Amino acid sequence: MRRTSIVQPIDEATLIELTQDAIVDQFLALEPDVLMGGGAQYFLPKGVPGGKRTDGRNLVDELVAGGYTYVADKAGLTAIDPTRVTRAVGLFNLSHLNYELDRGPTAEPSLAEMTTKAIDILSRNQGGYFLMVEGGRIDHALHATNAIRAVTDAVAFDDAIQAALDKVDLANTLIVVTADHDHTMVINGYSRRAGPTTPTSAGILGVVKDIVTGEPSRDAENMPYSVLSFGNGENRVAGARSTMPPLTDDVASAPGYHQEAGVKMGLESETHGGGDIMLMASGAGATRFKGTMVNTRVFALVKQALGF
Numbered sequence: 001m002r003r004t005s006i007v008q009p010i011d012e013a014t015l016i017e018l019t020q021d022a023i024v025d026q027f028l029a030l031e032p033d034v035l036m037g038g039g040a041q042y043f044l045p046k047g048v049p050g051g052k053r054t055d056g057r058n059l060v061d062e063l064v065a066g067g068y069t070y071v072a073d074k075a076g077l078t079a080i081d082p083t084r085v086t087r088a089v090g091l092f093n094l095s096h097l098n099y100e101l102d103r104g105p106t107a108e109p110s111l112a113e114m115t116t117k118a119i120d121i122l123s124r125n126q127g128g129y130f131l132m133v134e135g136g137r138i139d140h141a142l143h144a145t146n147a148i149r150a151v152t153d154a155v156a157f158d159d160a161i162q163a164a165l166d167k168v169d170l171a172n173t174l175i176v177v178t179a180d181h182d183h184t185m186v187i188n189g190y191s192r193r194a195g196p197t198t199p200t201s202a203g204i205l206g207v208v209k210d211i212v213t214g215e216p217s218r219d220a221e222n223m224p225y226s227v228l229s230f231g232n233g234e235n236r237v238a239g240a241r242s243t244m245p246p247l248t249d250d251v252a253s254a255p256g257y258h259q260e261a262g263v264k265m266g267l268e269s270e271t272h273g274g275g276d277i278m279l280m281a282s283g284a285g286a287t288r289f290k291g292t293m294v295n296t297r298v299f300a301l302v303k304q305a306l307g308f
C-alpha cells in the first residue's frame with residue numbers, strides 16, 4: 001500500500017486523455033460482444049502510429065488475442081460473416097468518426113451499416129441482446145452552431161433506427177430512442193415551408209421566407225435571418241445586424257456556416273439547453289414509456305424490460 005502521495009497539477013489535455021483511456025478500459029471490462037466507432041488512439045500505446053495510451057498497452061492486440069475479430073474500415077466490416085463471428089471490434093478512426101457530411105465512401109461505414117452488422121452478429125445469441133447506438137456527433141455540431149452537420153448527422157441516426165426496425169421483430173424487441181439533453185437551437189417560425197434540403201434548395205437551412213410572397217422576411221433592422229438559430233453560440237455580429245451583408249440561402253446553407261446566436265460565446269462553446277427532450281419507444285414493453293419522466297427513470301425502465 002502506498003501511504004503517501006504527491007499531488008501534481010495536471011493539465012486539461014492530459015486529464016482528458018487519461019479519462020478517455022479509463023472509459024475504454026470500462027468498456028472492455030464489460031466484455032461486449034460488439035464494439036464499434038472511433039477513438040482508436042485510446043486503444044493504442046504511444047509509439048504505435050496515432051496511439052495515445054500512456055500505460056503501454058495495445059488493446060487492439062489484446063482484443064484479437066482474446067478472440068475478437070478486429071476491423072478498421074468499411075470493407076472489413078462488410079466482410080464480417082455473422083454466421084462465423086460472435087465477437088467483433090471495429091475502430092474506424094483514430095479520433096472521432098467523421099461527421100456524416102464529411103464521411104468518405106470507403107474508410108468509415110455509416111451508422112446504419114454498423115447497426116445492421118451489430119444486429120446480425122448479436123441476434124444469433126439465443127439469450128437475447130442489448131445494443132446501444134449513439135449518434136454521438138450531433139452534439140458536437142450543435143456546440144459549434146453548425147446546423148447543417150447537426151441535421152445531417154441526425155438524419156444518419158434516423159437511418160440507423162430504420163435499419164434496426166427493418167431487422168428486428170418488435171414482438172420480442174424493444175427499441176427506445178432518446179437524447180441525453182437539449183441544445184439551444186430553435187426553429188424561427190412564420191416561414192414558408194421550405195421542403196427538403198437539396199443541392200438546389202436550402203430547405204430548413206435557408207432564410208425565413210414570407211408565407212405569402214416567398215420573399216425573405218425581415219428583422220427589426222430590415223435584415224433577412226435564418227430559419228435555424230441558437231440561444232447562444234459563436235456567431236453574433238458586433239453591433240447592428242444591419243452592418244452585416246444581408247443573409248442569403250446560399251450563405252446560410254453552406255457547409256461552413258455557423259448559425260447566428262443571441263448570446264456571444266467562444267468557438268464551439270454553445271451550451272446544452274434546458275428543454276424537455278423526446279423519447280420514442282416501439283415494440284415489446286414500449287407502453288412503459290409514457291408521460292413526463294425524470295431522465296434517470298429511463299435506465300430503470302430499460303432494465304425492467306430486460307427482466308432485471
Ligand SMILES: [Zn+2]
Nearest residue numbers: 139140143272
Ligand atoms: Zn455536449
